Amino acid sequence: MQPVGTVVAFGAAPTKAVAALDSTALASDVLPAGEDLFPRLKRARGGSLLLLLAEESDDPALAAAAKGGRILRRRGGGDAILVLPAVPAVPGPQARARLDRAAALTGACVVQPVGRASWADAVRCFIEPLAVFGLIGVDSAEVHQLLRPRSCLLHLWDDEALDRSLRDARDVMLTCRLRPNTTLREIDAAARRIKSATTAPLLLAGPEVGADKGPAAIAALFL
Numbered sequence: 001m002q003p004v005g006t007v008v009a010f011g012a013a014p015t016k017a018v019a020a021l022d023s024t025a026l027a028s029d030v031l032p033a034g035e036d037l038f039p040r041l042k043r044a045r046g047g048s049l050l051l052l053l054a055e056e057s058d059d060p061a062l063a064a065a066a067k068g069g070r071i072l073r074r075r076g077g078g079d080a081i082l083v084l085p086a087v088p089a090v091p092g093p094q095a096r097a098r099l100d101r102a103a104a105l106t107g108a109c110v111v112q113p114v115g116r117a118s119w120a121d122a123v124r125c126f127i128e129p130l131a132v133f134g135l136i137g138v139d140s141a142e143v144h145q146l147l148r149p150r151s152c153l154l155h156l157w158d159d160e161a162l163d164r165s166l167r168d169a170r171d172v173m174l175t176c177r178l179r180p181n182t183t184l185r186e187i188d189a190a191a192r193r194i195k196s197a198t199t200a201p202l203l204l205a206g207p208e209v210g211a212d213k214g215p216a217a218i219a220a221l222f223l
Contacts, residue, residue, distance in 0.1 A: 004026065005027075015033045045076060049127060050069055081108060081147060095112075099112055166200075173203045178208050
């Protein structure tokens with residue numbers, strides 16, 4: 001059976017960031033960094049989503065991620081999501097041009113976490129809605145339609161810079177990570193916040209995460 005995702009950590013920092021994720025709950029394979037990473041990729045199953053977590057944003061890191069993505073596609077993998085290391089503030093025009101270049105070079109949707117968002121949050125945002133049952137479900141095709149090669153900014157819900165990034169969004173995916181005491185009123189309020197800031201189409205997901213200590217909501221803004 002094909003995994004929902006194959007998560008590949010290219011480096012020690014992303015490996016540490018995703019170490020606490022429950023790969024069983026996510027129905028995904030998580031491959032940590034190591035000298036034998038590429039031989040392991042050649043034996044791995046390609047998930048329907050390929051999360052390629054780069055430790056750096058330079059050309060060697062992009063080349064390694066692109067190589068990993070090609071191997072996993074030959075192993076049956078689906079759409080690739082390249083996640084870069086986080087930046088402290090919303091990227092300006094020159095930085096966004098570099099993201100577009102990275103997308104063109106790698107053939108992946110390039111995700112730039114902003115502020116406190118991390119590699120692990122990107123995994124949560126994209127894989128949880130497809131692997132974890134919740135009050136608000138999505139069809140896998142709805143997620144895959146967003147993942148053509150282009151740039152994407154990843155914000156945690158409490159990041160004040162989120163509203164600024166929303167002004168430039170062409171599509172928005174909001175993953176509300178529902179605890180047992182979450183009400184639909186809170187989800188409606190989240191949707192209203194998005195729709196008040198942008199006319200971009202909104203894909204809203206609500207996986208049930210129980211006592212998980214991760215963020216309450218994560219927004220992916222496709223540029």
